[in-house]
Amino acid sequence: MMSEVHPREILICTIAKLLDGVRHVAVGASSPIPAAGAMLLRALRQQAGEKGPRISILGSVEHNFFTNGSAELFDCAGQGRIDAFCLGGGQIDGRGNVNLVGTGDYPQTPVRWPGSFGSAYLYYVVPRVILFREEHTPRALVEKVDFISTPGVSNDGVYRSGGPIALLTSKALFRFDKTRPGFDLQSIHPGHDLAGIKDATGFQFAHESQPEQTALPNPQTLALLRGRVYDEVAETYPDFAAQMRREIERPLSHAS
Amino acid sequence: MMSEVHPREILICTIAKLLDGVRHVAVGASSPIPAAGAMLLRALRQQAGEKGPRISILGSVEHNFFTNGSAELFDCAGQGRIDAFCLGGGQIDGRGNVNLVGTGDYPQTPVRWPGSFGSAYLYYVVPRVILFREEHTPRALVEKVDFISTPGVSNDGVYRSGGPIALLTSKALFRFDKTRPGFDLQSIHPGHDLAGIKDATGFQFAHESQPEQTALPNPQTLALLRGRVYDEVAETYPDFAAQMRREIERPLSHAS
């Protein structure tokens, strides 16, 4: 059973669970795994006779509901019409701060990433932000980011209707506790263990002594993903869908 | 010669002169005389081989350059792209204040007019505002308006890139002196005299002892007005153009 599920399929299914209940999720044009998670949730809800979430794919000409230019996503979020968003980051730290700008001292950062995009707004006003970074290393998950593109928490009195709820990597799922603030290890993906997670994580996190394993999709969900959902994913992310379909034909390794 | 010029044609030609040099003038959908003045200026400039002003007719589906809804006029004015505008008023007072709301104590005004429209913005930011009111009576031109929809002048330090330059009525043309502030009688239309203007005006104004008569259009200008310009006017204001053409066929009275 285990060997039948691709590690990225666990990520997709986990994202679908994290998104459950949202009416509208926005995903980036270069974020096939979050998009697939949102599409899986929609397929599951529609199978259950419900409407399922609206999915806005940013930067896509074909799959966008917007007609008012590139400001509309942010307006829409400001209106409270976007419930969930997936955000990556060059560095993510233990307080949920995200760095999309670069390493070292700003502005002459030795390593420069593209920039903060809309994160310094969306992270504040989208209720359910899922931090998603496949790379789970001390380089990516740091104690303290070198530059706060957007902060995990805000001081009392600062308008903040949204923020991080979880961090998903190739190795594990963390929940964000904004009261502490900090991450709680929720579950470990198959093939990984707590010691390895600790080694790979640059920040401290809370955890059970015996963390759970991340749940695998049941056969029905997996069938839906591999049928209808990959077909839908292929419309926007043809390379990704093709790659997934190639890899699930082959024996899989669970190494990250 | 005199009897050949309709009193409203003097108004139209006077407006064309007041607008001379503007690049873009906005006129109201129910303002045929200002529109005709702007169209006459455009025709004169084009006859001289120049481009002539752009004319935006508000609320007109056919003759508007706007594609961003009813906010665009105000945005456009705020950007400094509208040089001139004609503004009426239920009451206009000697400081250039305009009342478009009603007479008596607000809010339960015994006489209620429609409202201030965009005046409380455009009057501040359009450089050349021509106050235009055909009715020249103590009821319309008052010492002090009952309600300031928009003020003629602003205190030092208040952002104000525009304001009134003139007041044109069926009887006379006034220039606005914003330093005083107040109106200077510039010229009296044919058929009227200073005593009559004083009787008909509710506010004090400066004047020469022997005010000039408002200049009549020369024959070339009149011919252009009665030919090409009325044709253009007729596209947007068919009733007005037809009325003018009927009335210039008949002997004219110069009574207001």
Add this chain to the structure above:
Amino acid sequence: MVSDLRALAKYVEPGVRLALPVDYAGVSMAMTRPIIERNARNLDLVCVPTGGLQVDQLIGAGLVRSVETSAVLLGEAGGAPRFNAAVKDGAIALKDATCPAIHAGLMAAQKGSPFMPMRGLIGSDLLHHRSDWRVIDNPLADGGDPIVLIPAIKPDITIFHAPMADRFGNVWIGRRRELAAMAYASATTLVTVERIVDESLLASEMSAAGALPALYVTEVAVAPKGAWPYGLWGEYPTDTTEILRYARAARSAVGFADYMTNAQMEPA
């Protein structure tokens, strides 16, 4: 998505803040009588940015508590008789505004901001009577430079009429982009249309450019000639005769009641 006008009118609960478009932008006159039949009172109207026949009729029917507007008039037919009478009687609260202030308030809501700054207004009596507007010194200037802040206008409901919607709930508004601004700012948006088309308006770049996405549209109902006696851009002209007929009738409360009882609900 398609439902009938009475079903749409049920959204208009007593005390809601209701945004309505200017007479040339697509007024859903077809919704006026269903709203009056539904008899939801204490409505707070927001005219974007001015009001006309629909506003006058809702006021005449006694449903309106307050009107925020830059003007109310019947176009060529002159003043709005039931509005003017209600002003004189003090029967409605007035929030007199100027057009760009209404747009600024909606824009603040569109942007999720608490306010928008706006030039003009200082020295106008409009400002004196608007305790919700605030003057501050421009924090980006070196001192002085007063500027007015207009708070966000967040209508509960927007109602308008448009030429067409598709069966996915996208609505074609063309260049009447204030209709989009109203919908962005509002919790609920109810739209009547001349017709429903099969193909998605978002399917071609040409039609998408003038489309309000279904995301902002709560309900759509078909109402042919639904703006009548107003016109609808690109579709049919205003029936000025009918508006003049209303203007004459509505000079008195009795005449208004008579008009509303007996007048046809649809164009002849």
Add this chain to the structure above:
Amino acid sequence: MVSDLRALAKYVEPGVRLALPVDYAGVSMAMTRPIIERNARNLDLVCVPTGGLQVDQLIGAGLVRSVETSAVLLGEAGGAPRFNAAVKDGAIALKDATCPAIHAGLMAAQKGSPFMPMRGLIGSDLLHHRSDWRVIDNPLADGGDPIVLIPAIKPDITIFHAPMADRFGNVWIGRRRELAAMAYASATTLVTVERIVDESLLASEMSAAGALPALYVTEVAVAPKGAWPYGLWGEYPTDTTEILRYARAARSAVGFADYMTNAQMEPA
């Protein structure tokens, strides 16, 4: 109105503030070389809201003094090599922003307002490095409630590429309305298009809905495939191979110079 690309490039004087669109919105790549040939230095770029190939090439050519942007990248081809090198060398001043802050600054200019308020940003290091942004307590709240004010962004020049213009200078921008926002905010707007059409885009409601009026357009020039190697919506896809080829070449200053000298200026 129609003039050639070099004539358009003459508007780009040294030291101007130049607004450029995001890679999928219609980048006038056809103007990149004429601008570089014209050699106007000390340009202040405003990326709306992010930059790509054109920004990287202008930086590589040494024309850029500062960049205000939410990001610079080459899409699937990854980071922008000349931008990244210039950052590392301190060769350009950075005004790092976030997308809605760029939109807010342009909106302030569009509205003739000195600033727009914006939620978010507080606690971000972006704010610490932007002395032009200001935090105030929301004057409409009862106290506290800090909010950021973004000053108006008024570019001297906006340059973009669109599918078509008419012979009256109206430009069809479809749903890419940030192009209109850029033009509203800018003193001068230069547009390249795939083609000029005879009939006015304002003549039909359908095409008018996606048109930027000539009022905001300074010059239009025809440049077929003018966005290449970027794509243009509804017209042609991005040539990813060419962008990857650039990304590899521009890793070094020498490789960049070589690419700019030898690479074709037009699609094969």
